[in-house]
Amino acid sequence: MSTFVLIPGAGGAAWYWHRVVPLLTAAGHTAIAVDLPGASPTAGLREYEAFVAVAAAGEARVVLVAQSMGAFTALGCCDRLPVERLVLLNAMLPAPGETPGQWWSNTSWPETDDDLATLFLHDVPEQIAAAGAEHQREEADIAFIQPSGFSRWPDVPTTVLAGRDDRFFPLDFQARVARERLGVEVVPVPGGHLAALSQPEAVAEAILAPAYPGARVP
Template identity: 50%
Template sequence: MSARTYGLLPGAGGSAWYWHRVVPLLRERGHEAIAVDLPADDDAYGLEDYVDVVVNAVGKRDDLVLVAQSMGGLTAPLVCDRVPVSELILVNAMIPAPGESGGEWWSATGQGQAQRESDEREGRDPDAPFDPMVHFLHDVPAEVLADADAHQRDQSGTPFALPWPRDSWPDVPTRVLSSRDDRLFPVDFQVRVAQERLGITPEILPGGHLVALSRPVELVDLLVD
């Protein structure tokens, strides 16, 4: 495969560090990788501001692939209106519907019930207080966890407040990658939402929600497939 540019969008918290295990693997395979850092902890910034940051980071490159993790799924399709994008890849991502805010997405998709059923099925207490170690970090190696706190930022609610502004999904080839062991967005939930909203059946890979930290090799294998 010829060299491509991968623009890597993080999820909630907006830290480019999330991709630090993926970037060198993509570069080893001859591709350019740009991990975008978003102003996620600043209430002054909404989705359109995130789009500006991404556009400035990736520029207008040939054969740009946008890869969006989790909440990044709200931003990446909007970037396609601003710069040429050859492929859009969603990784354990939120898939918005026209006119639906990010805040409404959770109930509209049934995420809460899906997570509850997954917790019950796998023996976790569905009524326990939210614990990042249980639903986010359960499969992230200890040596990676040791650095995680230094890169953790609280996510502002501003990008979740307004309706998603597109009236349809962009006319860009799209793939959906879903992690088999995701506890926040269980894989059967992701499959259903992707099929209902995009008519796409996800490709399944091992790992939890933060798969770029826990399974970077397997993720890169799919990204460059």
């Protein structure tokens, strides 16, 4: 059995994964959702990587699962941990040495000013969205200006999951970036950008699935 280490996106709230964790443990695995200090003005990608490394310390078979901006943290952890798979959900797929701030122009994708409900909560159950209000955090600027912590894509099977109804990073856009940067096809899953909250069963099933199809396999 594997240890699934679940990395949140901007803001760093482990709560994002709270509907997926019990589904992974019910399947017989260990699941650890990492809480990151996203709002701290002195903690950036290197600190996030250290948090993940501590959370997974002593585990022999690690699957890193990262959502959105969490992909930057996941890639920086692959040299620190015995990673057997990467699963990236609605992810900002990083390039070596790229900062999260550079990612937008490098992928030709505009940052948007649309409201939270329109972009992220349109398919999240009302009670879940309400419960999440206390977990919302702003992401401090420091993480956006730090380069990704890897020099080349690791020799780890990598699956890219993309929400069919993601309004923040639409499916067609995610598919283009995955082809350009990794040479793979995305695996579509139900739900929007916060699919782990709106479609936890489908996300857990996709996480637990074998690396094929659509995976980058060294």
